[in-house]
Amino acid sequence: MKQYKLGHKSLDFPLIQGGMGVGVSLGNLAGHVAKQGCMGVISTVQIGYRRENFYRDSLNANREALREEIAKAREIAGGKGMLAINCMVAANQYNEMLKCALEEGIDAIISGAGLPMVMPELAEGYEVALAPIVSSAKAARVILQTWQKKYGRFADFIVLEGRGAGGHLGFKREQIDEEGMSLENLLQEVLKEVRIYEEKKGAWIPVFVAGSVFDGYELAKYQKLGAFGAQIGTRFIATEECDASPEFAKLLCEAGQEDIMILQSPVGLPGRVLSTEFTRKVKEVGRIAPTRCVNCLKTCDPATTPYCISEALMQAAQGNREKGLFFSGENAGRINRIYRVEELIGEIRDQWEECQ
Numbered sequence: 001m002k003q004y005k006l007g008h009k010s011l012d013f014p015l016i017q018g019g020m021g022v023g024v025s026l027g028n029l030a031g032h033v034a035k036q037g038c039m040g041v042i043s044t045v046q047i048g049y050r051r052e053n054f055y056r057d058s059l060n061a062n063r064e065a066l067r068e069e070i071a072k073a074r075e076i077a078g079g080k081g082m083l084a085i086n087c088m089v090a091a092n093q094y095n096e097m098l099k100c101a102l103e104e105g106i107d108a109i110i111s112g113a114g115l116p117m118v119m120p121e122l123a124e125g126y127e128v129a130l131a132p133i134v135s136s137a138k139a140a141r142v143i144l145q146t147w148q149k150k151y152g153r154f155a156d157f158i159v160l161e162g163r164g165a166g167g168h169l170g171f172k173r174e175q176i177d178e179e180g181m182s183l184e185n186l187l188q189e190v191l192k193e194v195r196i197y198e199e200k201k202g203a204w205i206p207v208f209v210a211g212s213v214f215d216g217y218e219l220a221k222y223q224k225l226g227a228f229g230a231q232i233g234t235r236f237i238a239t240e241e242c243d244a245s246p247e248f249a250k251l252l253c254e255a256g257q258e259d260i261m262i263l264q265s266p267v268g269l270p271g272r273v274l275s276t277e278f279t280r281k282v283k284e285v286g287r288i289a290p291t292r293c294v295n296c297l298k299t300c301d302p303a304t305t306p307y308c309i310s311e312a313l314m315q316a317a318q319g320n321r322e323k324g325l326f327f328s329g330e331n332a333g334r335i336n337r338i339y340r341v342e343e344l345i346g347e348i349r350d351q352w353e354e355c356q
Contacts, residue, residue, distance in 0.1 A: 004229065006206065007129030007156040009082050011109050012037025013349055015219070016159070016208055017236050019086020020167070020327065021045030021108060022204060022310060023317035026243035027069035029236060030083060031076025032341040039082045041110060042069050044097040049314050063100045070104045082107040082129075089114025090267060102126045105255025110159055113168060113267075115143055120151040129156035129352035133210075135163075135170030144197045144205075152198060153256055157206040159231050160190050164212025166234050166329040168269045176262065176270065183209055184225060191226045204228075214331045216351025232348075234329035241341045247319025249338050251276075251326060257333035263325075266305040274326040276313075282307055 003010040017033040019025055021043035030040030047069060048054050048061030066085070073083050085101045087094060090113040098109060102123060111119055112133025119130055132155060134140045140158060147153045162183035163169060163176045167263040175181050187209055194205050206228030213219060213230040222230060236242060238249045255274050263279055265271040273279060282288065309325070318323030339347075 004206075006039075006082065006108065008127050009129065011082060011229075012041060012080075013345070013352075014206075014208070014223075015039070015345065015348065016113045016210075016229065016231035017041050017108075018166075018210060018233025019043040019084070020229050020233050020237065021122060022048070022049055022313040023047070023088075024237060024242065024244040024248070025233075025327055027072030028243050029239065029241050030069075030077065031073035032239075032241040033236070033345070034073065034081030034083050036342055036345045037081045038345060039084055039108065040073060040077065041086050042066070042073060044085050044087045044093075044101070046096075046314065049310075049317075053118050056080065059096060062097060066097060066100050067104055070101065078118070084108035084110055084129075084131075086110045086112075088112065089116050098122050099289065103127060105153045112159070112161065112170070115139060117143070117146050120147050121151040124151075130241035131155060131157045133159045133161050133170075134190065135161050139170070141193045144193065148197065148200060150182060154201040154203075157204055157208060157228065158190070158194065159208045159210055160187060160227075160331045162186055162211035163232075164272075165210055166272050166332070167235050167327040168265055168267065168271045171270065173262065173264070183212060183222070186268075187222065187225055187227060192236040196339060212330050214334060216348040216353070217355060219348065220352050220355035224262050232330055235335060235339075235344060236341070237328075238335050238338050239341050240346055244317045245319030246338075247321070248316060248326060251319075251321065252328065252332055252335050253337060255328070255335075260328060260330060262333055266307060266309050272328060272330060273351060274328045274332065276324065276326060276343075277291070277322045278312060278325055 015038040019041035025043050032043045033040035048065035051061040054061040097188045101334045108129035110131045114130050132143045208231045209222045209228045210231035219230045238252050259275045261275050262270050263273050312325035316326045
């Protein structure tokens with residue numbers, strides 16, 4: 001069986017399950033994905049929201065929960081695949097959560113929602129694969145250049161997230177519909193930058209494409225264009241092993257293409273979401289003032305934010321259609337059933353093998 005090496009570990013199949021928070025991809029989902037020889041990803045964002053001490057001491061609640069979820073995922077995976085965390089640069093607890101995962105022996109760290117400039121410094125001395133999330137060749141260049149010059153470190157792999165992704169998008173609103181911003185075009189631009197640093201490293205820096213990759217046929221298409229593999233998020237919400245409420249999966253299965261929309265997020269970025277009672281209310285009233293705050297994001301001002309993004313995502317994880325903000329990729333309208341993780345990955349792999 002071919003092995004897809006990433007840092008000191010390897011995958012049986014070049015597929016990453018996207019890190020989805022709050023509470024959507026935790027230990028159960030990540031563990032079952034890794035068990036299939038792929039990369040399972042735990043989202044660290046507000047991971048401890050269900051703990052009794054969360055609003056009194058969110059940092060310790062989040063660290064305790066992260067340790068538990070990593071242990072759970074590791075037990076399920078049984079030594080197969082790879083386990084990673086997705087850690088947002090924009091989060092105020094970024095350094096602490098990253099360090100916690102390192103102490104627990106996580107295999108890889110994927111980091112976006114900002115440029116993860118200090119990640120190599122924080123990870124120094126640990127055997128871990130480091131991967132930035134980028135949405136442009138410029139971002140890839142800045143990160144790779146800084147890591148090499150300041151730390152003598154190269155990315156172990158890169159996740160290129162295109163405009164079709166769910167959640168926060170690394171694009172201005174007007175860029176989302178531009179023809180030149182296709183994932184195919186972005187991939188070629190990023191690969192051009194990456195090749196410069198591959199020569200300096202003397203080794204390949206794999207690029208995984210994300211955002212609108214739906215199945216094995218599309219994975220094969222992007223590999224022919226130079227990608228190493230793909231990261232898929234939204235489809236894993238519609239699995240029995242997803243850590244979010246089954247109501248989230250049901251909502252996805254019910255949604256049509258007309259139910260997917262772009263909403264300006266309180267963090268200043270456009271986000272792709274499902275149209276719900278909550279999104280309609282936000283558009284109508286303009287502002288839903290937060291009732292409590294745990295100071296989760298660097299860019300958020302509770303006094304002026306149109307709504308609490310963390311609270312809305314927590315409600316979504318619990319399946320609350322009236323108060324929840326349900327992030328979703330642009331292909332959500334193609335999802336019409338709930339899979340088991342093993343079944344979904346098997347289908348993607350079978351489709352991919354047809355194209356080899």
